Amino acid sequence: MYTPSFFEVDDPELIRTFIEENNFGLIVSSKDGSSIQETLTPFLFSSDENIVLGHIARANPHWKEWNENKRVKIIFQGPHCYISPNYYQSSINVPTWNYTAVSMEGEIVEDLSEQKAFMHWLVDKHEQSLPHPWRFDEANEQFLKLFDAVVFFKVRITKTTAKFKLNQNKADPIDLPWLTNSQRAIHPLKEKLRP
Secondary structure, X not given: OOOOHHHXXXXXXXXXXXXXXXXXXXXXXXXXXXXXXXXXXEOEEOOOOOEEEEEEEOOOHHHHHHHOOOEEEEEEEXXXXXXXXXXXXXXXXXXXXXXEEEEEEEEEEEEOOOHHHHHHHHHHHHHOOOOOOOOOOOOOHHHHHHHHHEEEEEEEEEEEEEEEXXXXXXXXXXXXXXXXXXXXXXXXHHHHHOO
């Protein structure tokens, strides 16, 4: 991912928080370079911060190519928005797009053996804020049979690139009253980058 230095984020805690808040990622791989497979799925960090956990449908042929090429890329996208030249106080600007993204490269290291634990973590993460959270029931045999329809996996991360393109290269501040709701969503991220 092309990342000029003024947009690069290298704070591990900020990157981890970003991924936890935007954990629906795109995993991309290619068996031989002639075709590219991609799958959208939620990810979680394991206790080892260099490993992320995921799952895809067994009916999805994407996982089958990992036997031949274990290298993958995972992309997480956060808030993004169009920026009009009218948002700046000076007139010498052009239209652009502000966005936040993290790209991780790594290798599939093994099938995920902690399948039940992973499902507990994933469900609890997304159910905890609901008024009546659904709970994973290990006693339900019909539910457990559904595990056969899922491929669980781990990715050992070898490289992480985080890019928050939030006008850090502009001395001219954005006039906040112009901001739309989507633009307001990314403004707090810029504040986190301030020293």
